[in-house]
Amino acid sequence: MGERKATVAAEVGLHARPAATFVQTAMTAPMEISVAKLGGGDPVNGKSILQIMALDVRQGETIVIKAEGEGSDEILEQLASIATTP
Structure with a gap:
């Protein structure tokens, strides 16, 4: 299973x-x-979206994103990039 860690950069967190x-x-x-x-x-x-927002991830907190299968590395990189964009 692929995994990426990302520290959320947006002021509003992952909301x-x-x-x-x-x-x-x-x-x-x-x-x-x-x-x-x-x-x-x-x-x-x-x-x-409801489950993501319910995590209540705030700016500066780190998330772990997991995916498995063909193309998982690419999607994990994209999602980590979104999370780390201010």
Whole structure:
């Protein structure tokens, strides 16, 4: 299973526009994608805006994004890039 860690840079955290962009990108992938806060909490569906927003990820917190399958490295890089964009 592929995995990327990303520190969220946006002032609003992984909420509103960053969350929507993250989910829209995740939806383009054929595989399941999970997201969790580093150091605790259960992973959530990376394709669900409600679950992503419920994580309550704030600026400066690190998330772990996981995906497995063909093209997972590319989608993980894209999602990590979204999370680290201020």
